Amino acid sequence: MDLLIVHLFIFVLAAFVGFEVISKVPPTLHTPLMSGANAISGITIVGALLVASHTGCVITCHLGFIAIIFATINVVGGFMVTDRMLEMFKKKGDE
């Protein structure tokens, strides 16, 4: 039970931090915010790595392998496309 309480503490505090930080993002950057956030949600790759490499695997490691592929697409694609978009936001005289 203790562990669940610790998790819930972290969950609720992270939600407040998220609301606080993200509500300051201007509408101009909402698309990069979404694709960047999307890349961050690829963090599930960390779980996929753990699940993919267990001994005596029957089903688990295959599920983990597919999860690694999907999560990596999300992470690599998400950060790259966000970078591509943000590169285009320039002031006059930049570059």
Next chain:
Amino acid sequence: MNPLVPDFLSDFVPTLIHLSYLLASVLFILGLKRLSSPATARSGNRLAALGMLIGVAVTLFNREIISFQYIIAGILIGAVIGAVLARRVKMTSMPELVSMFNGFGGIASALVASGEYFRIAPAVFATQELTALAVSLLVGTMTFTGSLVAFAKLRGIIGGAPVVYPGYKVVNTLVFVAFLVFTSLFFLDPGNTGLYLVLAGIALLIGLLLVLPIGGADMPVVISLLNSLTGLAASATGFVLHNHLLIVSGTLVGAAGLILTLIMCKAMNRPLFNVLFGSFGGNGVDTGLPGTAGGKTVKEVTPSDLAIMAAYARRVVIVPGYGLAVAQAQHAVREVADMLEARKVDVRYGIHPVAGRMPGHMNVLLAEANVPYPQLFDMDDINKELPKSDLVLVIGANDVVNPDARLNTSSPIYGMPILNVDQAQNVVIFKRSLNTGYAGIDNQLFYADNSYLFFGDAKKSLELLQESLKGL
């Protein structure tokens, strides 16, 4: 034992991994914080990417990881696909790509939770883990199928119109109730992998049934919501694996998506419930119904008259809608703006939150056309300036500039926040014809004394305007 970790270090490694996860969480938060300004945003995205790299790298030292062939193969395949998609995508197709990534993130989280389940099953689970497992499975899987439907609608693979049939709300409710019933059965018999697979199947169905009845015009809300759900799925998977990094990062994303969802709902003046269960809105394409002009007349403007109005204005505000992107006129509009600026005209862009097909989409399309970001103004800021502006050019936008939203209590869009372009000295509306917008309602703006219409394809019209400006 993990082949990467020498024996004498194995006691310290778990602590180091957790500290690195903490560092990665901090980098994610700092990265998101730096997204609050276009000047720092790029470095923010890179900080977040660094956090991800750290998170992945230290995980490889986990003592439970004993073989690397699946990891290396999976990462290579995923990285190549991700990089190709990110490089090739057109900026107009960004909503499709984000939808697809939302779906991938969701299914990855559901697969990880499922992998953990099959690893432990049929051994005993604590109720808290079972709950987290069911949430992760439901949210991750429905995000996957829901995002695929959203992708197909945005791509035009399936029509954008709401897919509804008599009694679909009853069916959707029954399916959701079925999920709850089978979840209860599963809690009583957690070792039953057959029940788990039934749950997965129902979750797949829920995603389909939830998004199919939602119209194409509401996709900005749907994408934002699915974005939130993919974060929550990662967070729930963190509860299953007892991994704090997943909980923190997933929750941050969940919060981001939820904020964007609420902003979109507010901008469309519709409660979230109504978007999800109202099946409002057509396919997001001009319906072609003629406006009910009712004897009212519109004034047309010629390119040369418009050139004079614009060239001698002190301030011109450009209001772009998605029609601008459809006509591929972003570059043409920026060239007009450049010519006006050369004549010392103050040019600004006023952008409604739902201009485009996802939050902030129009800003990205204009940035791609080299419009400097200090000229991009959001609704509240430009509304303060509009009464002081000499000329507004409305290009490919309709409902978001309809003064009925402010003035006519019987209008279906009454109460929707709009750009008050009618308060400027003069308004020129670039339009193909007098068709109505998404909402299918007439726009009084067209008949106002200070309004002029410029009929034709947006790109061609802007090119005619450029010609006339050159001739001045």
